[in-house]
Amino acid sequence: MLKVKDLHAEINGKEILKGIDLEVRPGEVHAIMGPNGSGKSTLSMVLAGNPAYKVTGGSVEFYGKDLLAMEPETRSHEGVFLGFQYPVEIPGVSMMNFMRAAVNAKRKYFGEGPMSAAEFLKLMREKRSIVELDNKLASRSVNEGFSGGEKKRNEIFQMAVLEPRLSILDETDSGLDIDALRIVAEGVNKLKTAQNATIVITHYQRLLDYIKPDIVHILYKGRIVKTAGPELALELEERGYDWVKRELGEEV
Amino acid sequence: MIEESLRQYIELYDTNREEIDAQSAPVLNRHREGALACLKHLVLPRKGDDNYENTDLRAILGADYGVNVRRVQLPVNPADGFHCGIPRVATSLFFIINDRLVCGVDCREKLPEGIEVESLREKALKAPEEVERYYAGLADGSNPIVAMTALLAQDGLWIKVKKGVRVADPVQIINLSGGVNDLLTPLRVVIVMEEDSELRLLVCNHTAGGSVNQLTLSTSEIYAGRNSHLEVYTMEESDMTSARLSGLWLRQEDDSDVLVNGMTISNGSTRNEYHCRYAGTAARLRLYGMGIADADRMIEVYSRVDHDTDRCHTDELFKFSVDDRACCGFTGLVRVAEGAVGNEAYQSNRNLIGSNEARMMSKPQLEIYNDDVQCSHGSATGQLDELQLFYMRTRGLSEHEARMLLKQAFMADVINEVHIPGLKERLAHIVERRFAGEAAGCHECSFNTCGE
Numbered sequence: 001m002l003k004v005k006d007l008h009a010e011i012n013g014k015e016i017l018k019g020i021d022l023e024v025r026p027g028e029v030h031a032i033m034g035p036n037g038s039g040k041s042t043l044s045m046v047l048a049g050n051p052a053y054k055v056t057g058g059s060v061e062f063y064g065k066d067l068l069a070m071e072p073e074t075r076s077h078e079g080v081f082l083g084f085q086y087p088v089e090i091p092g093v094s095m096m097n098f099m100r101a102a103v104n105a106k107r108k109y110f111g112e113g114p115m116s117a118a119e120f121l122k123l124m125r126e127k128r129s130i131v132e133l134d135n136k137l138a139s140r141s142v143n144e145g146f147s148g149g150e151k152k153r154n155e156i157f158q159m160a161v162l163e164p165r166l167s168i169l170d171e172t173d174s175g176l177d178i179d180a181l182r183i184v185a186e187g188v189n190k191l192k193t194a195q196n197a198t199i200v201i202t203h204y205q206r207l208l209d210y211i212k213p214d215i216v217h218i219l220y221k222g223r224i225v226k227t228a229g230p231e232l233a234l235e236l237e238e239r240g241y242d243w244v245k246r247e248l249g250e251e252v
Numbered sequence: 253m254i255e256e257s258l259r260q261y262i263e264l265y266d267t268n269r270e271e272i273d274a275q276s277a278p279v280l281n282r283h284r285e286g287a288l289a290c291l292k293h294l295v296l297p298r299k300g301d302d303n304y305e306n307t308d309l310r311a312i313l314g315a316d317y318g319v320n321v322r323r324v325q326l327p328v329n330p331a332d333g334f335h336c337g338i339p340r341v342a343t344s345l346f347f348i349i350n351d352r353l354v355c356g357v358d359c360r361e362k363l364p365e366g367i368e369v370e371s372l373r374e375k376a377l378k379a380p381e382e383v384e385r386y387y388a389g390l391a392d393g394s395n396p397i398v399a400m401t402a403l404l405a406q407d408g409l410w411i412k413v414k415k416g417v418r419v420a421d422p423v424q425i426i427n428l429s430g431g432v433n434d435l436l437t438p439l440r441v442v443i444v445m446e447e448d449s450e451l452r453l454l455v456c457n458h459t460a461g462g463s464v465n466q467l468t469l470s471t472s473e474i475y476a477g478r479n480s481h482l483e484v485y486t487m488e489e490s491d492m493t494s495a496r497l498s499g500l501w502l503r504q505e506d507d508s509d510v511l512v513n514g515m516t517i518s519n520g521s522t523r524n525e526y527h528c529r530y531a532g533t534a535a536r537l538r539l540y541g542m543g544i545a546d547a548d549r550m551i552e553v554y555s556r557v558d559h560d561t562d563r564c565h566t567d568e569l570f571k572f573s574v575d576d577r578a579c580c581g582f583t584g585l586v587r588v589a590e591g592a593v594g595n596e597a598y599q600s601n602r603n604l605i606g607s608n609e610a611r612m613m614s615k616p617q618l619e620i621y622n623d624d625v626q627c628s629h630g631s632a633t634g635q636l637d638e639l640q641l642f643y644m645r646t647r648g649l650s651e652h653e654a655r656m657l658l659k660q661a662f663m664a665d666v667i668n669e670v671h672i673p674g675l676k677e678r679l680a681h682i683v684e685r686r687f688a689g690e691a692a693g694c695h696e697c698s699f700n701t702c703g704e
Binding site: 048049050051052071072073075076077081082084087088090091092093097098099101102105106109141158162 | 637638639640642643644645646647648649650651653657658660661662663664665
């Protein structure tokens with residue numbers, strides 16, 4: 001599904017990703033962990049196509065297509081979804097209008113006409129229930145005045161509506177209390193199929209108690225320095241990152 | 253020394269004064285000589301002068317316009333084929349064709365007892381003493397727009413809501429100007445809200461289209477009596493070849509509540525002035541507006557709110573979206589006089605710039621002469637937020653669509669200050685279409701359907 005080879009990227013002239021290799025297959029859940037500043041969020045932004053980041057080397061294939069050549073909206077249509085660490089507030093744009101525009105843009109991409117109002121409302125109702133998102137929020141502006149938990153649930157709600165093939169969830173657990181964390185994680189699990197894949201970017205093992213990864217990577221200084229099974233996350237939780245640094249021959 | 257750009261009007265008046273007077277009313281005619289004397293000595297502000305950052309009065313007035321002094325009627329029946337662009341609003345509909353008031357179908361019947369919507373000229377002929385009390389009572393005769401309309405306006409609009417009358421349904425005035433030649437239309441409006449009265453008024457300003465140049469000059473005087481409630485929504489959708497200079501002069505008595513929302517959706521060159529004054533205590537003014545300018549359009553707003561009395565409250569918000577080579581300007585002054593205690597005034601100007609060549613001039617000002625006030629003012633001009641754009645694109649919206657939605661969203665708080673049911677939604681739709689680059693959104697209006 002996703003093949004990242006020797007990916008280099010920079011922002012404002014500063015190189016953040018220094019050669020990432022990553023392969024994700026349908027049905028897999030990958031966790032990417034790593035200390036602050038290691039490039040986790042940059043990787044997610046680059047995969048989603050944020051124009052503020054400049055790719056300076058390497059390649060990314062998504063189902064055989066050159067992902068890096070696509071506009072962010074095309075990546076979305078092709079099935080890449082980014083759940084933001086800090087979901088963006090858009091005052092004045094209602095959730096309803098936003099989602100209608102998103103759904104219809106995707107349909108247009110696949111040559112279908114706009115969804116009928118009744119069909120759309122049914123879809124919204126159905127997907128809202130996955131993350132127990134309050135109906136009230138639908139009439140409000142996108143993320144405006146939402147609590148931290150509501151924002152993250154709103155991300156998973158959008159993911160449910162767009163039905164991506166690959167979801168990249170950037171620190172979806174940050175700022176969540178334990179109940180919200182459970183709801184968000186259950187939402188992600190409900191959406192999991194044998195055909196789609198998820199990359200969970202997180203700081204802590206906590207989220208991985210709920211979303212079970214198949215493969216865990218450690219990102220450090222712009223490179224994936226270690227890849228193993230779920231036990232790696234537990235080890236990190238227990239021992240911190242220092243032992244990884246030591247293994248890399250760094251002074252701690 | 254007469255200003256060159258004013259000379260044509262002075263000469264036109266000199267040549268046609270009898271005809272002008274004959275087609276008007278003595279109450280209006282009495283002010284012409286004073287206006288003439290004023291215009292002969294008036295030094296027009298230059299573009300870039302204080303309060304005229306964008307408006308080139310000499311260029312606008314200096315173009316060669318005709319004035320329909322004999323008031324020959326246009327070969328247009330506005331009621332024919334008119335479809336209200338604002339569904340679900342049971343409006344009493346009137347037209348002003350150039351300066352002549354024409355009733356829409358059934359509009360008189362729909363008006364309740366106690367409200368007058370009439371031709372200013374006819375009212376001034378019928379009840380001269382009453383019009384005399386109000387006409388030219390607020391507007392400063394030395395203001396160029398006021399002096400020009402005092403000299404040349406032969407008619408206009410008279411609205412009066414009598415004491416205690418609360419008009420439930422909004423009244424809509426569609427102002428259409430145009431003709432076969434380049435035309436200047438001068439217009440005077442007087443609105444009198446007596447004690448405890450209530451009215452919501454929607455004024456749509458349109459030009460007839462085509463290749464002719466048009467200049468509309470409009471002076472409105474609004475008297476808001478004790479505890480009256482008035483909402484005035486003005487919308488401009490006119491052609492690139494049109495120019496509009498308007499001044500609204502407002503006087504508010506005790507406990508009155510006035511909302512003015514001026515929306516320039518499309519235009520050529522527009523200058524809207526708001527001169528507001530509290531003459532009583534505990535009154536409230538909400539002064540809002542928006543301007544959408546692209547190509548080579550120009551929109552300038554000047555506002556001045558004088559707090560000379562106690563415990564009045566002003567909320568002011570103007571927003572502009574400026575693209576391509578367009579220029580917009582906001583100059584706003586709130587002045588709180590010495591001894592006027594307990595006043596609150598909040599002024600805000602927010603602008604969105606969409607290109608390197610677009611220009612926005614903003615001058616928010618507060619002048620406060622006592623300590624017992626709560627006031628703020630602010631201005632911010634910026635571009636669309638890149639992160640918002642990116643967020644929307646990751647959900648599949650094209651960059652173009654995301655920009656459009658964000659621009660619409662930018663105007664949402666001005667549109668939210670529309671309190672006529674149905675009109676808010678309609679306006680949101682018009683603004684959406686405007687940002688989508690579609691032609692003026694009022695093609696349901698009579699003029700365009702007539703032309704089809």
